[in-house]
Amino acid sequence: MPGTASALGRITSDEIASQPGCWIRAQEQSRSGPSGLPEAGEKVLVLGCGTSYYVAAAYAWLREQRGHGPTDAVIASELPEVLRPYDRVVAISRSGTTTEVHRALRRLGGDTPITAVLGALDTPIASLATDIVDLSYADERSVVQTRFPTTLLALLRAQLGDDARAQAELVDSGERAVNAEVTEALPRQLVVLASGWAAALAQEAALKCRESAGMWAEAYATGEYRHGPISVAGPDTLVWAMTPLSAVEISAIEATGARVHHGGTEPLAELVLLQRHAVAWAASVGRDADLPVHLTRSVVAV
Known part of the structure; x- marks a missing residue:
């Protein structure tokens, strides 16, 4: 039930709540100029799997749009045979053990x-890094x-030029998200929408809900939703917009009987709020977000 505290998912909930503090540390880390972050003008390939790929895709969109240079995001397990030349490869892996990233x-x-x-330094992927x-x-x-x-996106956004005001506003929005009420009841179907770089975050948000609550969760770039996927919407659908919708889009969604959750202007804060809902939705059906079904911390091939 919305707003109901539960022991289920306590570890995950505590980590969600720690995000604004981690973002501050990431912004400070950016100011120190950590070695290896791509420089303006470099052609960059970013690799990751799952969540790390969605971060890579968001970063690639932001980096190119801010004029820092060509940036491709690729799922590590789908590395094509023919690649453009790059000045730097960035590999993202929390565990440092992801087999597909290591192989790529x-x-x-x-x-x-x-x-x-x-996130873990003495690892196989670390051994391959410059x-x-x-x-x-x-x-x-x-x-x-x-x-x-x-936290990685907070670091990258700062490195790409977010000024002090933008950085402070990001942290403030995160604080509001970790303290906001969990208001939405578990839907039969969740659809997460976003535009621009945040379209990748919509995919990440839906993934969190699938992982934590085992629920029917989809994600689309906002403009794509009316090109087919909206046909599945109905009164038991919750459409969560991580970025603003137009009046036409709202009208089309509401005509299906679906309810619309209107997000704010900071997609990372919306992701935090969706993370919190995912934990609550899991608990409402007796699932523990700390122990997601069929998942392990890292995908490692034997």
Whole structure:
């Protein structure tokens, strides 16, 4: 039930609540100029799996749109045979043990510098890196990732030019999100929408709900929703907009009988709020977000 406290998911909940503090630390880390973050003008390939891929996709969109240089995000397990030349490869892995990322880096080989962004440092992926960005302070006990990916995005946004005011507003929005009420009841179907760089965060938010609550959760770039997926919507659908919707989009969604949750202007804060709902929705059906079904902390091939 919305607003009901539960012992289920306590570890994950505590890590979710710690995010604003982690973002402050990431912003401070950015000011120190950590070695290995791509410089303006470099052609960059960013690799990751699951949550890390969604962070990579969000970063690639932001980096190009802010004029820092061509940036491709690729799922590590789907590394194509033919690649453009790059000045740097960035590999994201909380555990540092993800087999697909390790294999992709070994395939790439060559003289291209590799930056590994890691939550655990003495790991196989670290051994292949030219540079390491240490995010061990944002590592998690939980299988489900929450603060590691958002902390990395806070770091990258600062490195891409967020000024002091924007950084402070990000932290403030995060504080509001971790203290807000969990208001939405568990829907039969959840659809998460967002535009621009946040479209990748919509995918991440839906993933959190699938992992934690085992629920029917989808995600789309906002403009794509009316190109087919809306046909499944009905009175038991919750459409959560991480970025603002137009009046036409709202009207079309409400015509299906679905209810709309209107997000604010900070997608990372919306992700935090959805993380909190995912834990609450899991508890409402007796699931423990700390112990997600069929998942482990890292996907490692034997």
